[in-house]
Amino acid sequence: MNLPDQMLVEMLSLGQRARAAAKAVRDASADQRTTALHAMARRLRDAAPAILTANAKDVDAARTSGKAESFIDRLALDAKRLEAIASGVEIVAAQPDPVGAVTADWTQPNGLRFQRVRTPIGVIGMIFESRPNVAADASALALRAGNTIILRGGADSAESVAAIVAAIRAALREANLPEDAVQVVETTDRAAVGLMLAGLGGAIDVIIPRGGKSLVARVQEEARVPVFAHLEGICHTYVHAGADAQKALDIALNGKMRRVSVCGATETLLIDQAVAAKLLPDIATALSNAGCELRGDDAARRLTPMNVADEDDWRTEYLAPIISIRVVAGIDEAIQHIAAYGSQHTESIVTEDQDAADKFLREVDSAIVLHNASTQFADGGEFGFGGEIGIATGRMHARGPVGAEQLTTFKYMVRGSGQTRP
Amino acid sequence: MNLPDQMLVEMLSLGQRARAAAKAVRDASADQRTTALHAMARRLRDAAPAILTANAKDVDAARTSGKAESFIDRLALDAKRLEAIASGVEIVAAQPDPVGAVTADWTQPNGLRFQRVRTPIGVIGMIFESRPNVAADASALALRAGNTIILRGGADSAESVAAIVAAIRAALREANLPEDAVQVVETTDRAAVGLMLAGLGGAIDVIIPRGGKSLVARVQEEARVPVFAHLEGICHTYVHAGADAQKALDIALNGKMRRVSVCGATETLLIDQAVAAKLLPDIATALSNAGCELRGDDAARRLTPMNVADEDDWRTEYLAPIISIRVVAGIDEAIQHIAAYGSQHTESIVTEDQDAADKFLREVDSAIVLHNASTQFADGGEFGFGGEIGIATGRMHARGPVGAEQLTTFKYMVRGSGQTRP
Numbered sequence: 001m002n003l004p005d006q007m008l009v010e011m012l013s014l015g016q017r018a019r020a021a022a023k024a025v026r027d028a029s030a031d032q033r034t035t036a037l038h039a040m041a042r043r044l045r046d047a048a049p050a051i052l053t054a055n056a057k058d059v060d061a062a063r064t065s066g067k068a069e070s071f072i073d074r075l076a077l078d079a080k081r082l083e084a085i086a087s088g089v090e091i092v093a094a095q096p097d098p099v100g101a102v103t104a105d106w107t108q109p110n111g112l113r114f115q116r117v118r119t120p121i122g123v124i125g126m127i128f129e130s131r132p133n134v135a136a137d138a139s140a141l142a143l144r145a146g147n148t149i150i151l152r153g154g155a156d157s158a159e160s161v162a163a164i165v166a167a168i169r170a171a172l173r174e175a176n177l178p179e180d181a182v183q184v185v186e187t188t189d190r191a192a193v194g195l196m197l198a199g200l201g202g203a204i205d206v207i208i209p210r211g212g213k214s215l216v217a218r219v220q221e222e223a224r225v226p227v228f229a230h231l232e233g234i235c236h237t238y239v240h241a242g243a244d245a246q247k248a249l250d251i252a253l254n255g256k257m258r259r260v261s262v263c264g265a266t267e268t269l270l271i272d273q274a275v276a277a278k279l280l281p282d283i284a285t286a287l288s289n290a291g292c293e294l295r296g297d298d299a300a301r302r303l304t305p306m307n308v309a310d311e312d313d314w315r316t317e318y319l320a321p322i323i324s325i326r327v328v329a330g331i332d333e334a335i336q337h338i339a340a341y342g343s344q345h346t347e348s349i350v351t352e353d354q355d356a357a358d359k360f361l362r363e364v365d366s367a368i369v370l371h372n373a374s375t376q377f378a379d380g381g382e383f384g385f386g387g388e389i390g391i392a393t394g395r396m397h398a399r400g401p402v403g404a405e406q407l408t409t410f411k412y413m414v415r416g417s418g419q420t421r422p
Numbered sequence: 423m424n425l426p427d428q429m430l431v432e433m434l435s436l437g438q439r440a441r442a443a444a445k446a447v448r449d450a451s452a453d454q455r456t457t458a459l460h461a462m463a464r465r466l467r468d469a470a471p472a473i474l475t476a477n478a479k480d481v482d483a484a485r486t487s488g489k490a491e492s493f494i495d496r497l498a499l500d501a502k503r504l505e506a507i508a509s510g511v512e513i514v515a516a517q518p519d520p521v522g523a524v525t526a527d528w529t530q531p532n533g534l535r536f537q538r539v540r541t542p543i544g545v546i547g548m549i550f551e552s553r554p555n556v557a558a559d560a561s562a563l564a565l566r567a568g569n570t571i572i573l574r575g576g577a578d579s580a581e582s583v584a585a586i587v588a589a590i591r592a593a594l595r596e597a598n599l600p601e602d603a604v605q606v607v608e609t610t611d612r613a614a615v616g617l618m619l620a621g622l623g624g625a626i627d628v629i630i631p632r633g634g635k636s637l638v639a640r641v642q643e644e645a646r647v648p649v650f651a652h653l654e655g656i657c658h659t660y661v662h663a664g665a666d667a668q669k670a671l672d673i674a675l676n677g678k679m680r681r682v683s684v685c686g687a688t689e690t691l692l693i694d695q696a697v698a699a700k701l702l703p704d705i706a707t708a709l710s711n712a713g714c715e716l717r718g719d720d721a722a723r724r725l726t727p728m729n730v731a732d733e734d735d736w737r738t739e740y741l742a743p744i745i746s747i748r749v750v751a752g753i754d755e756a757i758q759h760i761a762a763y764g765s766q767h768t769e770s771i772v773t774e775d776q777d778a779a780d781k782f783l784r785e786v787d788s789a790i791v792l793h794n795a796s797t798q799f800a801d802g803g804e805f806g807f808g809g810e811i812g813i814a815t816g817r818m819h820a821r822g823p824v825g826a827e828q829l830t831t832f833k834y835m836v837r838g839s840g841q842t843r844p
Contacts, residue, residue, distance in 0.1 A: 023761070023787075027784075027785055100784075106806065108804070108805075108806055112795055112804075114805060114806075119787065121817055121818070122787075122817060205817055205818075206818060220646075224642075226648065226816070226818040244840070246840070247840040250840060250842050251842060253842075254842035255842075258842070258843055339445070357837075361835045361837075362449075362522075363449055365448070365541065365544075365833070366833060367833055367834065368833065368834045368836060369835055369836070370836040370837075370838065371835075371836070371837045371838060372837070372838040372840050372841070373534055373836055373838030373840070373842075374841065374842045374843050376842075376843040377534065377836065377841070377843055379843075382530070382534075382843065383530075383536060383834070384530055384536075394648070395543055395544065395627055395628075395831045396543070396627075396628060396648040396818065396819045397818045397819035399831055399833065400834050409818065411787070411788060411789055411790065411791060411821065411822070412789065412790045412791070412805070412821075412822050413783045413791055413793075414790060414791070414792040414793070414795055415779075415783075415792075415793045415794070416792065416793060416794040416795030417794055418666070418668070418669040418672060418795070419794070419795040419796065419799070420672050420673060420675075420676035420677075420795075420798075421676060421680055421798040421799055421804065
């Protein structure tokens with residue numbers, strides 16, 4: 001048997017173990033899953049020395065191979081970051097268990113009673129890159145929703161992920177749940193990702209990718225099972241004619257500059273012609289002073305000095321301290337711009353005009369639409385989901401931050417008294 | 423320009439028109455969609471002569487080409503069937519409009535108010551075979567949920583579908599909605615299906631196939647967009663030790679024999695050892711008298727004469743008057759059998775024991791789990807959905823009968839008062 005065959009056997013066996021564990025995790029009580037999550041948090045804290053030692057190896061290797069500092073920063077753990085990971089697991093433990101929740105309940109004229117009840121999706125395949133915290137966050141959310149998970153991290157974080165998962169699996173055993181509820185793909189062969197995207201012989205119900213554009217492109221191309229995809233976040237802040245000046249400035253500045261590398265960062269500022277002369281210069285100065293490059297259309301550039309925005313700018317997710325600025329005639333043009341150039345991720349309107357706000361929230365077809373709040377709230381933690389396993393930009397099943405509830409599906413329970421169908 | 427290029431241009435243009443129409447249908451009021459649905463029902467009735475003439479052409483062509491009677495039966499319309507189609511559209515018109523329904527509403531400590539609101543999926547691609555009624559049923563449900571639809575029927579029903587869709591588009595115009603909310607792919611080139619499965623240049627949000635195994639296989643293989651797939655319905659009726667004898671007989675007989683060709687038909691009967699000797703002979707006789715072939719395991723064959731069931735029988739969706747019968751030790755073995763051989767479609771337990779019923783409904787991981795009712799209730803109409811666009815056997819987004827509610831997605835509306843993220 002050559003190496004690829006060996007890998008195939010190992011991968012399929014991994015999938016079978018995940019599927020076998022899924023029934024026990026699904027049928028466990030909510031209390032049992034909660035107990036396991038508390039044990040996970042405790043054991044992650046107890047294993048801090050081992051996890052930090054493993055992480056130091058990953059960081060050394062990354063430095064030796066000349067990785068960029070931004071990469072090292074995503075990879076590196078310290079006591080504080082590890083505590084944040086453990087606390088995150090406790091927040092998930094405190095979330096209501098979604099399994100078994102009744103989301104609809106009705107009775108038909110023939111006496112049949114129908115209930116739609118949340119059930120776990122089953123087996124989640126998580127493909128991520130260098131951030132080791134994803135292993136703990138994703139495992140906790142998967143377990144909260146009664147799922148099992150197969151983790152495939154980047155080779156660069158392999159030692160860290162192995163140490164984190166060892167702590168998690170010990171916690172599962174302690175709670176009398178199968179340790180195979182959380183498994184790691186150990187081979188670094190890229191073919192393993194292909195097997196996961198093909199569903200691992202029917203063992204994987206959904207793939208959740210978290211990573212850069214090349215990973216996303218590969219998933220789009222190869223996946224034969226459902227995917228919670230995260231594409232771009234070309235997010236807009238729209239300053240309406242009825243905006244409060246201070247709120248407009250605060251929300252534009254925070255939306256763009258709080259963190260420029262997150263998917264919920266504002267990339268384009270739209271501002272109504274009626275208030276542009278009054279509000280744009282101050283907003284532009286504040287952004288500029290914070291280190292942001294401004295690129296505007298002709299109307300914006302007549303009001304305040306900035307670079308030229310071309311057609312490509314409206315379609316660009318900068319993930320950098322750059323913002324494109326366009327003056328619009330009014331709310332309809334703003335909504336049209338967002339429909340034409342946006343990525344249906346997150347958009348915010350700043351206005352004191354309730355009708356305009358309602359129209360914007362209703363007509364803009366994005367996963368998250370905000371009124372008088374920063375686009376940077378596009379985050380599962382800020383939604384109260386106790387973290388997120390990712391943000392979905394697709395329209396099916398999950399949309400926006402994916403928390404435990406979005407990791408469930410449902411079934412119909414139907415209770416009768418002997419009914420047959422005429 | 424050669425023919426395939428011409429087809430590509432036409433198909434992409436079809437997709438763009440569907441996408442363009444989607445905003446108007448989405449932003450229309452519920453009343454406007456209801457008005458359009460009532461107009462559809464009326465115009466389908468008014469167009470009865472034209473539709474029946476068109477259908478007669480399809481039926482003649484099918485007869486000439488030697489199609490089987492069962493095929494002709496699926497294809498043929500008469501006044502009664504057409505009235506049933508129009509009535510079905512009226513039932514959908516009477517359904518609550520799901521768009522805008524708030525399914526969750528909470529406020530975070532920072533004062534941000536979150537609402538999860540149902541929104542249309544967008545553009546539905548419907549691929550079906552010979553039943554012309556699907557064109558009307560699917561268009562009505564798509565419109566109820568604020569979607570537009572692209573229909574691709576089989577070449578055999580082309581005249582019928584064209585006549586039905588002409589009536590539907592006239593109704594849309596009458597209600598001031600874009601007629602391109604419902605469109606038909608006119609080319610019979612199979613490559614058109616491939617273009618739809620690839621998403622028609624980003625214009626299609628979800629594919630719903632309704633047809634035989636070769637269509638399903640092609641969709642599974644080629645689809646690059648989400649699919650509400652319908653695979654097999656290997657449905658089980660389980661007679662528990664605590665079953666009422668009369669209910670067991672009625673439910674087994676109805677579950678199998680009411681209509682043997684539907685996906686909710688029972689294919690395997692499981693019966694507890696404790697009651698098999700008492701109940702199985704009568705059930706077997708009733709099935710046999712109704713024209714059903716029996717195939718049993720050794721234990722069943724010791725109790726009543728029948729053919730031998732082999733391993734393949736447990737995995738077979740007969741869609742024919744044949745039933746496989748297995749005697750099980752108890753509820754755990756029944757649940758295990760269903761997990762091992764079932765297709766997670768529809769299963770029923772017959773028992774007067776409430777604990778056993780609850781365990782079965784909780785632990786069996788199928789889209790529909792019933793207690794003391796026939797598996798033939800697996801139908802959107804019976805669920806009160808006013809029809810169904812299909813039954814989904816996948817686990818993502820929609821599961822079981824797909825009505826208007828399952829043709830929606832959601833977005834988060836977030837209302838603030840100037841919040842920025844720390």
